[in-house]
Amino acid sequence: MQYDIPHRKLGRSDLTVSVIGLGCNRIGENIHTEAEWIALLEQAADWGITLFDTATQYAGGRSQEIIGKAFGNRDDLVIATKVSPIRDDEGTRFTYESIVEGAENCLRLLRRDTIDVLQTHGSGSLEEVSNPAFADAMNHLQESGKIRLRASATFSAEGAIYAIQNGLVDLLQITYNLVDRDHAMPILPLAAEHTIALLARMPYQRGSLTGKFHPGQPVADGHRVRLQGDRLADDIAAAERFRELGDARSGGMGELAMQYVLHENRIPATIPGARSIDQVRTNIENALAKPITDEELREIERIQAAR
Numbered sequence: 365m366q367y368d369i370p371h372r373k374l375g376r377s378d379l380t381v382s383v384i385g386l387g388c389n390r391i392g393e394n395i396h397t398e399a400e401w402i403a404l405l406e407q408a409a410d411w412g413i414t415l416f417d418t419a420t421q422y423a424g425g426r427s428q429e430i431i432g433k434a435f436g437n438r439d440d441l442v443i444a445t446k447v448s449p450i451r452d453d454e455g456t457r458f459t460y461e462s463i464v465e466g467a468e469n470c471l472r473l474l475r476r477d478t479i480d481v482l483q484t485h486g487s488g489s490l491e492e493v494s495n496p497a498f499a500d501a502m503n504h505l506q507e508s509g510k511i512r513l514r515a516s517a518t519f520s521a522e523g524a525i526y527a528i529q530n531g532l533v534d535l536l537q538i539t540y541n542l543v544d545r546d547h548a549m550p551i552l553p554l555a556a557e558h559t560i561a562l563l564a565r566m567p568y569q570r571g572s573l574t575g576k577f578h579p580g581q582p583v584a585d586g587h588r589v590r591l592q593g594d595r596l597a598d599d600i601a602a603a604e605r606f607r608e609l610g611d612a613r614s615g616g617m618g619e620l621a622m623q624y625v626l627h628e629n630r631i632p633a634t635i636p637g638a639r640s641i642d643q644v645r646t647n648i649e650n651a652l653a654k655p656i657t658d659e660e661l662r663e664i665e666r667i668q669a670a671r
């Protein structure tokens with residue numbers, strides 16, 4: 365069975381992707397066997413997801429390795445991955461060699477001839493993208509056919525704007541959801557103007573926007589949402605303000621959160637993470653649910669403005 369998931373084009377490229385992809389940061393965790401993870405990936409692709417976002421560092425490399433085993437060189441799927449920065453006494457940084465060698469390593473683990481989207485997995489700061497190593501390595505990899513799209517997974521509006529204005533990227537991965545979109549706002553119009561593709565990470569704010577957490581109630585140790593660190597309590601409180609609106613939909617807050625991201629048509633696709641086949645199915649169903657209404661949008665904007 366295949367879901368009828370809409371597709372959108374990635375910027376100026378000839379790649380189109382399902383509007384909902386799969387964020388693969390959980391793939392390879394030791395909660396499932398390798399065979400079970402491969403089954404999850406194959407099921408996602410069978411249901412019509414064509415975009416998979418992974419990284420060198422996810423599950424210590426296992427995410428890429430398992431995706432490689434599941435999909436290899438399939439050309440009907442778009443695989444986005446990320447190279448990690450060097451982290452040592454001199455700080456966190458990319459060099460020409462670290463990007464090029466990182467990409468070679470991704471190609472080997474993913475068992476692909478070409479990486480569709482190669483992102484640097486740093487902060488995306490101005491310093492990071494204006495370093496000539498970024499442009500030189502990305503251009504070299506693109507010209508040699510090892511990557512299709514040059515990209516940065518960014519948390520920095522300043523870095524993103526510089527990268528777009530200087531023609532350094534074909535795609536940016538940004539955070540965009542009901543409660544966290546500040547750095548995205550200046551990027552959206554500029555990316556549209558320059559036809560730069562955007563991927564929205566964390567549509568559920570790492571899970572807070574599914575409605576499973578409640579203000580004042582403890583979150584289990586080791587839960588991934590704890591990666592939000594000091595802002596977790598604020599995230600949960602911010603999400604709570606959308607509960608009533610979410611509860612009015614059959615799919616609840618998760619559906620509202622997903623539809624909010626998909627309503628922004630300057631962002632071609634979003635990449636929710638999932639740790640089970642059931643979550644993948646729910647996420648697709650959330651993506652195929654009723655679009656945000658004008659009335660919901662007014663209420664969402666009122667809540668966002670009141671924070």
Ligand SMILES: NC(=O)c1ccc[n+]([C@@H]2O[C@H](COP(=O)([O-])OP(=O)(O)OC[C@H]3O[C@@H](n4cnc5c(N)ncnc54)[C@H](OP(=O)(O)O)[C@@H]3O)[C@@H](O)[C@H]2O)c1
Pocket residue numbers: 386387388389390417418446485517518537564565566567568569570571574576588618635636637638639642643644646647
């Ligand atoms: N620096 C970067 O480049 C960067 C940073 C963050 C994310 N990303 C990318 O963006 C993707 C998405 O981000 P994310 O995974 O951190 O956040 P997310 O998509 O907002 O949340 C995913 C988490 O929410 C929970 N969840 C997912 N579907 C659910 C459902 N249907 N019902 C209830 N809970 C559900 C799962 O956690 P539990 O079930 O354990 O609660 C899952 O791990 C990542 O996989 C990665 O590809 C990139």
